Amino acid sequence: MSYADSRFGAQLRALRTARGLSLRALGQLAHRGKSHLHDLETGVKAPALETARHLDEVLEAGGALARLVGQPVDHDAEADELLARVRASDVSAETLTRIEASVDDLASAYATSRPVDLLPLVRRRLAYVGRLLDGRGTLAQRRRLIVAGGWLTVLRATVHIDLLQRSAGSAHLVAAARLAEHAEHREIQAWCLETQAWDRLTQGGYRQAIDLSQQAQRVAPRGSSAHLQATAQEARGWARVGDVRRTRAVLDRLEQLTSNLPMPERAEHHYRYDPTKALAYTATTLSWAGDPAAVQVARVALAELDPRGDGGERPRRSASARLDLALALVAAGQPDEASTVAAEAIRSGRVVSSNWWRAREVLERVEQIDAAEASVLRAAYQVYRPVD
Secondary structure: OOOEOOOHHHHHHHHHHHOOOOHHHHHHHHOOOHHHHHHHHHOOOOOOHHHHHHHHHHHOOOOOOHHHEOOOOOHHHHHHHHHHOOOOOOOOHHHHHHHHHHHHHHHHHOOOOOHHHHHHHHHHHHHHHHHHOOOOOOHHHHHHHHHHHHHHHHHHHHHHHHOOOHHHHHHHHHHHHHHHHHHOOHHHHHHHHHHHHHHHHHOOOHHHHHHHHHHHHHHOOOOOHHHHHHHHHHHHHHHHOOOHHHHHHHHHHHHHHHOOOOOOOOOOOOOOOOHHHHHHHHHHHHHHHOOOOHHHHHHHHHHHHOOOOOOOOOHHHHHHHHHHHHHHHHHOOOHHHHHHHHHHHHHOOOOOHHHHHHHHHHHHHHHHHOHHHHHHHHHHHHHHOOOO
């Protein structure tokens, strides 16, 4: 897998438009699909070095695109390198505090940033932590660095999964779990299991997802964000296998755990559970279970996430909430509104690659009910979907 600078897409678009070419016209000249070029410009896909060189030639760009594409990343080697550096370190308290703050910043940026933009930021911060691990110092300093590295590594794995780079995601999940074990950090261990559960769920491995979610709950400190998230993930798993009784039972348990949950200081932190997430997860789960209450819950969740209808402060979660509402509307026999709502989610550009199966599921269900209504939704789906 090649690594592309985050400026690649904008550069490609600028070169194309400067020559007055549409995506279709460039595709014909370069012998590439229109949707593939769209994914390159929007950052959904990273280009191969050969592709960048070919586009340079077609656009007469003098190598401008190829210079933004690096060599393939050896994810296993990168993960092993950080693990190999877990030994004596020597950093100031100020540096450690700054690193921990940057971990929170990146985890909070996850909700609003495109995965392709966030990934290089996480990689750079991980590389910095790795360099500091080569120093000398106390055991307490060493542990704080390892914990920071663990959080960054599980976040990196999550971003790779969002980009459908599953081999890279798996390598870094293994590394994160080992770092967590080394630091005896049960919450990071639990998040590794929960992240695996989500990945299995998106691929149809529902029973595996349930098992991993239950493992995460056993590992996580009770009441921690990882424990709550893993409980929510278990409910999703039961919803996907169609066990409404167990779905409801787990949701009831989750409600008891979160009933007095305070709003965290940084609500968008990916590793902090907050009440708005609880409502959104419930909407997702009920929609997947085909529960009649799903439409109302999904509407309330969307209204909280996006009160003005412009994507709100949580655009990725708003897009997912629209897909939840669309699925619930289809089940309620309202394919017209379902198609409109799902198309809004798709056109927002905030549905990450790992979530496209949800858009596809809405489309397939609308088509089963109203083929004419589904035509508009399919058109949007074909334009924006990632290239497999």
